[in-house]
Amino acid sequence: xxxxxxxxxxxxxxxxxxxxxxxxxxxLWTGLIxxxxxxxxxxxxxxxxxxxxxxxxxxxxxxxxxTLEGDRATTYACLAAREALRDAGLGQLLVGSDLALGTxxxxxxxxxxxxxxxxxxxxxxxxxxxxxxxxxxxQAVAAQVGIQxxxxxxxxxxxxxxxxxxxxxxxxxxxxxxxxxxxxxxALCAFVYGGFxxxxxxxxxxARPFDRRRNGLVLGEGAGxxxxxxxxxxxxxxxxxxxxxxxxxxxxxxxxxxxxxxxGEGLRLAMVRALTAxxxxxxxxxxxxxxxxxxxxxxxMEYVALARLGGEAWxxxxxxxxxxxxxxxxxxxxxxxxxxxxxxxxxxxLLPPTLNFGEPDPECxxxxxxxxxxxxxxxxxxxxxxxxFGGQNAAILLRRADGxxx
Amino acid sequence: xxxxVVITGVGLVEAPTPEALAADVAGLSETHLRHADRVGLLxxxxxxxxxxxxxxxxxxxxxxxxxxxxxxxxxxxxxxxxRILEEGIAHASPAEFxxxxxxxxxxxxxxxxxxxxxxxxxxxxxLAGATAFGAALDRIRAGSGPILVGGAESLSPDVVAxxxxxxxxxxxxxxxxxxxxxxxxxxxxxxxxxxxxxVVAGYGAGADLQGAIGAAARDAGAPAPDARDPDETxxxxxxxxxxxxxxxxxxxxxxxxxxxxxxIILRAP
Numbered sequence: 317x318x319x320x321x322x323x324x325x326x327x328x329x330x331x332x333x334x335x336x337x338x339x340x341x342x343x344l345w346t347g348l349i350x351x352x353x354x355x356x357x358x359x360x361x362x363x364x365x366x367x368x369x370x371x372x373x374x375x376x377x378x379x380x381x382x383t384l385e386g387d388r389a390t391t392y393a394c395l396a397a398r399e400a401l402r403d404a405g406l407g408q409l410l411v412g413s414d415l416a417l418g419t420x421x422x423x424x425x426x427x428x429x430x431x432x433x434x435x436x437x438x439x440x441x442x443x444x445x446x447x448x449x450x451x452x453x454x455q456a457v458a459a460q461v462g463i464q465x466x467x468x469x470x471x472x473x474x475x476x477x478x479x480x481x482x483x484x485x486x487x488x489x490x491x492x493x494x495x496x497x498x499x500x501x502x503a504l505c506a507f508v509y510g511g512f513x514x515x516x517x518x519x520x521x522x523a524r525p526f527d528r529r530r531n532g533l534v535l536g537e538g539a540g541x542x543x544x545x546x547x548x549x550x551x552x553x554x555x556x557x558x559x560x561x562x563x564x565x566x567x568x569x570x571x572x573x574x575x576x577x578x579x580g581e582g583l584r585l586a587m588v589r590a591l592t593a594x595x596x597x598x599x600x601x602x603x604x605x606x607x608x609x610x611x612x613x614x615x616x617m618e619y620v621a622l623a624r625l626g627g628e629a630w631x632x633x634x635x636x637x638x639x640x641x642x643x644x645x646x647x648x649x650x651x652x653x654x655x656x657x658x659x660x661x662x663x664x665x666l667l668p669p670t671l672n673f674g675e676p677d678p679e680c681x682x683x684x685x686x687x688x689x690x691x692x693x694x695x696x697x698x699x700x701x702x703x704x705f706g707g708q709n710a711a712i713l714l715r716r717a718d719g720x721x722x
Numbered sequence: 723x724x725x726x727v728v729i730t731g732v733g734l735v736e737a738p739t740p741e742a743l744a745a746d747v748a749g750l751s752e753t754h755l756r757h758a759d760r761v762g763l764l765x766x767x768x769x770x771x772x773x774x775x776x777x778x779x780x781x782x783x784x785x786x787x788x789x790x791x792x793x794x795x796x797x798x799x800x801x802x803x804x805r806i807l808e809e810g811i812a813h814a815s816p817a818e819f820x821x822x823x824x825x826x827x828x829x830x831x832x833x834x835x836x837x838x839x840x841x842x843x844x845x846x847x848x849l850a851g852a853t854a855f856g857a858a859l860d861r862i863r864a865g866s867g868p869i870l871v872g873g874a875e876s877l878s879p880d881v882v883a884x885x886x887x888x889x890x891x892x893x894x895x896x897x898x899x900x901x902x903x904x905x906x907x908x909x910x911x912x913x914x915x916x917x918x919x920x921v922v923a924g925y926g927a928g929a930d931l932q933g934a935i936g937a938a939a940r941d942a943g944a945p946a947p948d949a950r951d952p953d954e955t956x957x958x959x960x961x962x963x964x965x966x967x968x969x970x971x972x973x974x975x976x977x978x979x980x981x982x983x984x985x986i987i988l989r990a991p
Contacts, residue, residue: 323864365812414927420823422845424799450791450824450845455981465937466927467982468853471791471824471845479842483857490860492927492937507803510811511819568787568832568841573757573820585838705820706829708841 323593324489326561327550327717330404330543331656332396332499335643336372336536339395341403344643344653345660348668349689353642355523355534361506366513368520372536372644373504388503390453392539392649393417397457397497404543405555406495414465414493415458416483418476418500419648421508422469423452453501465493471648473704474607475566476500477540478651478712482564484544494549499652501539508647509535515574517611523645525608525638525670526615526684528677533609536644540652542659559659560715562596562697565589569707575613580621582709583607583701587625590711596697598626601634601713603667603698605654606682608638609645614703619680635690636682641671651702655712658698662716665693725863728918728991730911731776731904733768734962736897743767750834759821761794762830764874764900768962769831772870772902776916779835784867786839787832788858790850791824792956797878798822827874839867848977851901851958852984856925858905868906873958875899897955901962918991919965926985931976934983938972942987949974949985957984964988 333340336354337347347354354372363369379391401407451469458467466487470480477500484496502508512518512535519532550557567589569582576583591598606618615638622631639657646653661667666689673686700712735746746767747755755766773779798821806814820826825843832841840861844850851873858869876898911918923944926937931952939946949972950964957975964973969990976983 361811363811365810367812419845449793449847449980451847451980454846458981464929464933466853466856467846467929468849468927469845471843472841473823473825483842486857486860486864489864492860506806506811507799507822510806510814511802511816511822513812514814514816514819566840566842568829568838570832570836570838572833573754573826573829574816582838589840704825705823706825707832708825708829708843 323563325547326485326488326544327547327557328542328559328561328659329545329550329555329557330400331558331659332399332403332541333653333656334374334378334392334395335538335653336374338375339378340399341656344656348639348642348657349666351669351671351688353671355644360504363509368518370519370534371504372534374537389419389422389501390456392503393453393457393501394460396499396539396541397461400541400543401461406543412465412494413463413497414484414487415454415463415467415497416470416480417454417457418470418480418651419450419453419502420471420473420476421502422450424450463497472708473706474647474650475702475704475708475710476648476651478702478710479566481542481655481712482566482710485561485564488544488546494545496544497541498544499539499541500648502537502646502648504535504537519610522672523610523641524672525610525641526677526680526682527673528675530610530612530615532611533640533645536646538646538649538653540649540656542652542655557717559662559717562713562715563590563593564712565593566710569709571707574705576617576703577707578617580617580624582707583618583621583703584624586709586711587699590713594713596713598630601697601699602692602695603661604634604636605658605698605700606636606638607701607703608640616679618701619682632681633683635667635685637668637685638670639668651710655700658700658714661698662695662714665691665695667692726908727859727862727905727922728908728911729903729920729922729965730906730916730918731772731778732919732962732965733771733775733902735764735767735900746770754833755830757817758830759798760876761874762827764876765827765872766830766834768874768900768902769835769870769872772904776904778868778904781835781837782867784839785837786866786869787828787837787841788854788869788871789828789843790854790873790958791827791843791845792848792850792875793877793881794827794875795822795824796881800880831872847980848954848956849975849980849982849984851956851961852975852986855961855986856927859922859925862905862907868904870902870904872902873956875956897959899959901958903961921989921991923989924987928983931974931983934985935972935974938985938987946972946985946987948972952976954978
């Protein structure tokens with residue numbers, strides 16, 4: 317069943333990012349467009365017992381020395397939020413602003429510090445309990461930047477930040493708030509690394525989306541934050557509209573706990589919902605930022621979902637990037653960072669490449685923009701996808717702002 | 723004219739015995755539910771009751787999921803973390819790690835009933851059920867099909883001890899439960915002859931109780947009936963239990979453990 321009506325167009329008026337390329341949207345975008353990779357060997361903990369040691373870590377020095385692991389995601393989120401609000405020209409937020417932050421771990425990137433302390437009671441227990449919670453980074457961001465409305469945390473596995481963006485759009489359309497600060501944050505830690513290694517989901521040599529030799533993902537970390545407003549409000553205050561959020565869609569696969577539906581049914585439904593809300597046909601989509609984790613199942617599933625959505629000819633032709641080989645898979649931050657990449661693509665007409673691509677796979681024959689960024693000045697609409705554990709899928713359709721006009 | 727929203731089904735399971743819980747989920751995707759933790763099973767059991775109560779089984783194609791998760795994954799998180807510390811980073815259990823994700827609870831419900839509608843999970847502590855409720859309300863007013871609002875909680879002794887140490891636990895404030903509520907457009911409910919349990923008049927969120935109740939009252943277009951004193955009980959549980967009381971009421975949530983507040987105004991059908 318299709319969504320009942322076209323959604324309200326939402327303006328993206330500010331972006332902020334922390335990624336393995338460093339602090340700032342420009343560090344992220346420059347890294348992507350120059351075809352660089354921020355993937356190296358893990359330094360923050362000892363991954364030598366694992367079958368791989370690859371990861372993309374936020375550079376040392378971004379987080380103050382001595383910061384506990386559980387607070388890294390908070391630090392990333394605060395940095396990104398401050399950049400996004402400055403970018404939007406909103407120095408101080410009062411009543412009328414919401415926050416929705418996506419995360420898979422939140423404050424639970426425990427690390428040894430918390431785990432060794434265990435669940436000892438006493439006066440410190442209360443602070444520890446809420447500090448360890450998924451909701452800790454959101455609370456800290458809200459306190460730092462002065463958000464007074466609904467402050468919430470969205471946890472939808474790898475689709476967390478796209479779900480958070482979708483929630484902000486719903487709140488704005490319902491006139492619940494005037495500004496929605498949305499996005500996601502996650503910090504790399506042994507907790508997550510060991511978990512993905514146990515699933516044999518990590519790449520042995522490199523993340524190679526859509527390549528026949530692909531063998532898994534490389535983890536990353538960071539935060540991406542976007543400032544959303546209703547278009548009429550953004551225009552009224554003379555804000556620079558960076559892109560239009562045309563529509564959002566989410567869907568469950570109802571299939572398996574960790575593997576995607578083989579025909580990509582959940583992702584297809586999420587895309588249908590986003591495109592219908594945006595009143596955009598698949599043929600109008602000029603670029604797809606795929607989930608593109610480079611696991612054997614995911615990339616094949618995405619191609620099938622795209623082909624079922626817009627036909628095989630379109631699915632083979634539309635330029636599809638995965639930016640995950642460059643930034644790592646930043647989990648709760650991935651969707652937001654990739655949405656920011658789509659915003660920059662729409663602003664510049666440049667599409668980021670998919671790195672490490674060498675051998676095409678007839679099972680997922682996409683144009684993956686291998687190796688080098690591509691100029692597509694006529695780009696008007698981009699689709700950002702996420703597919704997470706538990707069969708959680710999300711899709712966001714973004715449109716070019718056209719000099720501030722929707 | 724804004725679309726009216728009603729609650730057409732409620733499901734609640736409270737501290738069931740293992741046998742009772744198994745019976746409650748019998749026949750549903752045993753292959754996958756075999757991997758579920760107690761929280762997941764509680765959510766599935768409550769969802770089944772709510773869907774049955776609303777006469778929405780089998781689940782309609784456009785049924786959405788809006789879930790809230792509080793402390794439910796703390797226990798499995800702790801086990802996974804300790805295993806990594808004690809046995810090493812290369813010895814994590816994949817089944818255990820998978821359960822540490824808050825959205826797995828909704829995933830079990832999705833798989834059990836074949837639900838592919840709009841799906842999301844909120845993780846703002848004990849407020850999460852109320853946040854999920856508010857999100858569902860806004861989506862349905864904007865045209866969505868029915869939405870199952872769900873939540874479940876099963877605290878391990880470790881977490882209970884920590885909560886007691888903070889003074890946040892009072893007897894009965896941390897029930898073990900699974901809760902599900904079906905929210906639906908009033909006209910659609912009427913069309914299919916469903917009997918509403920309550921009318922959803924308003925939802926509000928804010929930094930404090932006053933802000934949340936004020937926002938809910940503005941949303942309802944009417945003053946909020948007197949709110950019951952908020953406590954630390956998970957919001958999904960309070961919503962499910964208080965729906966048994968007919969009449970206008972404001973349910974307010976402002977946990978000490980987490981910042982922020984929510985308020986939900988219900989009216990008799």
